[in-house]
Amino acid sequence: MSTPLKIAVHGAAGRMGRRVVALASEDSALELVAAMENDQHPLLGQDAGDLAGVDTLDIALSSKWPNDADVVIDFSLPEAIDRCIEKCVLHETALVVATTGMTDAQVERLNEASESIPIVWAPSMSLAVNLSMKLAQQITEKLLDVPGGLDIEIIERHHRYKADAPSGTALKFGDLIAEKLGDDTKHVHGREGHTGQRTRNEIGYHAVRVGDNPGEHTIVFGMLGERIELNVAASSRDCYAAGALAAAKWLSDKPEGMYDMFDVLEM
Numbered sequence: 138m139s140t141p142l143k144i145a146v147h148g149a150a151g152r153m154g155r156r157v158v159a160l161a162s163e164d165s166a167l168e169l170v171a172a173m174e175n176d177q178h179p180l181l182g183q184d185a186g187d188l189a190g191v192d193t194l195d196i197a198l199s200s201k202w203p204n205d206a207d208v209v210i211d212f213s214l215p216e217a218i219d220r221c222i223e224k225c226v227l228h229e230t231a232l233v234v235a236t237t238g239m240t241d242a243q244v245e246r247l248n249e250a251s252e253s254i255p256i257v258w259a260p261s262m263s264l265a266v267n268l269s270m271k272l273a274q275q276i277t278e279k280l281l282d283v284p285g286g287l288d289i290e291i292i293e294r295h296h297r298y299k300a301d302a303p304s305g306t307a308l309k310f311g312d313l314i315a316e317k318l319g320d321d322t323k324h325v326h327g328r329e330g331h332t333g334q335r336t337r338n339e340i341g342y343h344a345v346r347v348g349d350n351p352g353e354h355t356i357v358f359g360m361l362g363e364r365i366e367l368n369v370a371a372s373s374r375d376c377y378a379a380g381a382l383a384a385a386k387w388l389s390d391k392p393e394g395m396y397d398m399f400d401v402l403e404m
């Protein structure tokens with residue numbers, strides 16, 4: 138049997154981090170070597186497997202950075218991403234970045250880091266979401282010149298705990314659609330007051346925060362007389378965790394560079 142891929146989870150006590158730890162513990166091709174959290178986390182020292190609801194893994198939650206990981210999987214928060222990037226470059230560790238809500242400066246640093254290490258960066262690690270992104274581009278292309286014009290709105294729904302809005306996935310959907318609509322596309326976040334008539338070349342974004350919704354995106358393609366609604370919805374967080382683990386395996390033998398889930402999923 139080949140040597141298991143050594144992975145470390147950054148944000149390991151989070152909602153996503155626990156699922157990544159849990160699914161990794163069931164995969165003999167993977168070995169969890171570290172579970173990182175911020176240095177003030179109240180659960181530091183606890184076993185990562187216990188926190189994830191699986192067997193004890195003898196990996197304690199720690200703020201220390203491992204030097205033996207092959208790939209780091211990051212499901213942390215924007216305030217944690219700079220150290221993650223710095224440590225992965227220092228240790229020449231491949232990096233899967235799932236965290237959303239990064240600043241432009243942080244995205245720039247991530248791109249710079251990809252000049253020395255391999256990185257997969259995606260706002261959604263879900264197979265269904267990434268396939269839906271490609272479908273959204275195809276629908277846009279086909280309806281570009283529809284008589285009466287095409288109106289596109291993106292509605293995203295997530296759990297009440299989500300700290301950033303709109304979702305990184307919604308923003309990615311919008312960027313990909315705008316590639317087909319044109320450079321003059323306006324991205325309109327919500328609507329309030331006397332907005333005037335909707336213009337032709339805009340994409341509307343609406344963020345719904347309710348209950349424990351693990352993630353749902355509806356892309357509305359509105360025309361005169363009919364519409365298409367492309368809906369993709371997670372029923373658990375495991376679609377993201379499984380995607381991140383697949384990305385880690387895919388990334389393990391790649392050269393430095395910036396990759397996304399379209400590369401991993403060969404879309």
Ligand SMILES: NC(=O)c1ccc[n+]([C@@H]2O[C@H](COP(=O)([O-])OP(=O)(O)OC[C@H]3O[C@@H](n4cnc5c(N)ncnc54)[C@H](O)[C@@H]3O)[C@@H](O)[C@H]2O)c1
Binds near residue numbers: 147174212215238
């Ligand atoms: N790409 C995807 O497929 C995908 C899917 C789900 C969530 N996300 C994104 O992943 C991120 C995490 O989501 P979540 O629901 O798990 O959030 P969460 O708040 O439950 O988890 C974030 C974790 O990061 C930890 N953290 C904060 N600062 C840290 C630091 N300095 N060092 C190490 N850890 C630190 C927190 O303690 C927490 O445990 C969000 O940005 C979310 O949008 C992406």
Ligand SMILES: O=C(O)C1=N[C@H](C(=O)O)CCC1
Binds near residue numbers: 299300303307
């Ligand atoms: O739970 C979250 O937070 C999610 N965030 C991603 C985003 O911001 O696009 C999508 C998956 C769920």
